[in-house]
Amino acid sequence: MFIQPPPKTEAAEATDLKLEVKAAILIEASTGQVLYEMNADEPLPPASMSKMMTEYLVMESIKSGKHKWEDIVSPSQYAVDVIGSGQLIGPGEKYSVKDLFGAMSIYSANDATVALAEFVGDTEEKFVGMMNDTAKKLGFNPKSFFINATGLSRSDLGKYAPASITQNDTMITARDASILAYHILKEHPEVLEFAKIPSKKFREKDKDPMINWNWMLEGNKDNPNFKQYVYPGMDGLKTGHTDEAGYCFTGTAVRNGMRLISVVMAAPSMAKRFVETQKLLDYGFNNFEMKSVIGAKSEIDSMKEIPVKKGVKTTVPVVTADAVDFVVKKGENPQVEIQAAPLDTIKSAPIKTGDVLGTVKVKYNNIEKQVNLVASQDMEKGSWFRLLMRGIKNFFGGIFSGIANGLKNLF
Structure with missing residues (x-):
């Protein structure tokens, strides 16, 4: 039996409700x-x-x-x-x-x-x-x-x-x-x-x-x-x-x-x-009150696109799969920390809308929540000719980049 404990949190500022209990x-x-x-x-x-x-x-x-x-x-x-x-x-x-x-x-x-x-x-x-x-x-x-x-x-x-x-x-x-x-x-x-x-x-x-x-x-x-x-x-x-x-x-x-x-x-x-x-x-x-700090289907500024392999394009736009809500003091504008990251393994096209491509962690008051980043549109697999041309471009781009860096290091 695996049990995920609730996150360690701190109570709101000290308030005396004068409760008649121990x-x-x-x-x-x-x-x-x-x-x-x-x-x-x-x-x-x-x-x-x-x-x-x-x-x-x-x-x-x-x-x-x-x-x-x-x-x-x-x-x-x-x-x-x-x-x-x-x-x-x-x-x-x-x-x-x-x-x-x-x-x-x-x-x-x-x-x-x-x-x-x-x-x-x-x-x-x-x-x-x-x-x-x-x-x-x-x-x-x-x-x-x-x-x-x-x-x-x-x-x-x-x-x-x-x-x-x-x-x-x-x-x-x-x-x-x-x-x-x-x-x-x-x-x-x-x-x-x-x-x-x-x-x-x-x-x-x-x-x-x-x-x-x-x-x-x-x-x-x-x-x-x-x-x-x-x-x-x-x-x-x-x-x-x-x-x-x-x-x-x-x-x-x-x-x-x-x-x-x-x-x-x-x-x-x-x-x-x-x-x-x-x-x-x-x-x-x-x-x-419960306040939504990130809405469902929202873009994350630090990661609006995520790389994909073998697609018509090399990246696909992503949005949050769900909203992220926190309990806050009424009227408070919560300050949150946001950290987005792609999956460890880059996915290959075809990509369908809603496919999970990454995650975003949102932290507030020692509470961290995580939601998935999903593709906001379909991405078709690139034709063999497109992928061949891209491969050639990347190959020679890597060579020229290596030569440029080598020449730069000489001077």
Whole structure:
């Protein structure tokens, strides 16, 4: 599994949002650009935000073809017995991976989470090994670690506490949570099809539906119980709470084509984690915007043409294949560094419009993006006579150039 980490970025200038949490961070979802942070590198218990890693690994397993959404899972007695949110699974019952994933994502169900961890990892302890290995690959803080798939404390697990894992309780940083959310949304956006659901019955025969712990979901706009917390554009991602962790929340919302990821940890109350999240998101959406610094199909002044072999002409005009956008302060005119280069191997005609002939790197605020330079018109292969004459010209041109340089060096 190859994992491309988000680029290392610096937060915008220091701003005090007076958040009533122990740690917080706000990033833009497509670049990982940090817009705000507060105590973002202190390891803290994340409670059920740990389940984001479980979600990631389940979706990775499905993506790889090892498992399918339709696979049937027979939960263990541990999954049936585990305490906390959930209490949905009965002994001897069987469920699809998709149904269990929905229970984990919507209702933060601990029983469904354990069942999935054991299904994908064979045992939860082996699955936790996968979680910690992935955390290293994603670039988590070296002091961060997981002890289980749910985020429950060791004391909550009782006789099911992992004997082979020596750490006391799961600990990650706010930055870790934002990095994990960044990868989930970038590599597995399908998670939002679960996370955005306000309520759903686990079984059709159930009397009551599972209620999503994320009160800020836009889908709750007509729910009188949660209406005051609803945030337009909010469609994920994961809440968490234990006595040790306090109230935590990794949220994500999109407006005007810009998606933000927010993390708050150790808020003092269930409602407060949403109030503080709103402060974070408001700060991001009110003060930043996506700005195109190079438009799609644009010429680059330093490389308007790229050489080709065996064409009617020796060069072909090129333009950018896509636009290059960065998150900037509203009203800012970003100063960027641009570096264009042809491909290592020069292509031969015929060339078609859209063929990739080079790349351009654009850097802003320690963030670098790369887009392809593509041919803006067709280039036919030159006739044999044209190529012969060009070859003769280049041959004698090289000879005369060599003689001229030799004579120049004599005097």
